[in-house]
Amino acid sequence: MIIKNYEELVEVGGKAVEVVLKLFDEGIRRADPYTTILEKVRIEDHVLSIHDVKVDLRDIERIVIVGAGKASGRMAEAIEGILKDRISDGIVLVPREEARRLKHIVLWGSDHPIPSERGVEGARRIVDTVSKLSEHDLVIVLLSGGASALMPLPYSNIGIDDLRELTEQLLKCGADIREVNAVRKHISMIKG
Incomplete structure (x- = not known):
């Protein structure tokens, strides 16, 4: 959670604030370019996968x-x-x-x-x-x-x-x- 005072805000604002803060946090997390790259780029058995593109790194x-x-x-x-x-x-x-x-x-x-x-x-x-x-x-x-x-x-x-x-x-x-x-x-x- 990137929101530092999450517990305090939920305690004061209740369930509705909790839902909004969780949605906000998830939106920020998904918009992070670092996280996006980690989710979309993989290497398995010498094969680099970026989305649906695959490259055998042994040929590179x-x-x-x-x-x-x-x-x-x-x-x-x-x-x-x-x-x-x-x-x-x-x-x-x-x-x-x-x-x-x-x-x-x-x-x-x-x-x-x-x-x-x-x-x-x-x-x-x-x-x-x-x-x-x-x-x-x-x-x-x-x-x-x-x-x-x-x-x-x-x-x-x-x-x-x-x-x-x-x-x-x-x-x-x-x-x-x-x-x-x-x-x-x-x-x-x-x-x-």
């Missing part, structure tokens, strides 16, 4: 983890806990305050909602990482909300200052995330 030379998003750091922690030393390399773009190094995956600090040069550098590192892979390697991509801002890679004729200004103007005029992303995909080398 290297496993690389890449991704971006506000929840991708927790996802990376979970996937590293499952795959452990099978991971060869990894870089996942996360909000700057969550940046750190796991054993095999770098959680690269980037910026949200306004893209930054730090995010461009992280996106370039992801492109560089995956460009070195072969057909015998496995890439696992972890994406969540916020990835489009955290992982900017505009075309070379569009500077990061231009991208920042565009994003600020879109947000200022009330564009929702679908509208912002519709524009971003047309000026990005890796989205769309």
Whole structure:
């Protein structure tokens, strides 16, 4: 239970409060990206299962983890806990305050909602990482909300200052995330 004063609240509020708190706690638990990865990713007898996709790891030379998003750091922690030393390399773009190094995956600090040069550098590192892979390697991509801002890679004729200004103007005029992303995909080398 994530609610610290659960017993106190139930004592004061009764059965109805108990039911609501249990539903709330279960909703939070199910929304946790770490828990979701642990529930959906398995390894049995050298076979990696992600939902209904199965990969025989004996056929894989290297496993690389890449991704971006506000929840991708927790996802990376979970996937590293499952795959452990099978991971060869990894870089996942996360909000700057969550940046750190796991054993095999770098959680690269980037910026949200306004893209930054730090995010461009992280996106370039992801492109560089995956460009070195072969057909015998496995890439696992972890994406969540916020990835489009955290992982900017505009075309070379569009500077990061231009991208920042565009994003600020879109947000200022009330564009929702679908509208912002519709524009971003047309000026990005890796989205769309």
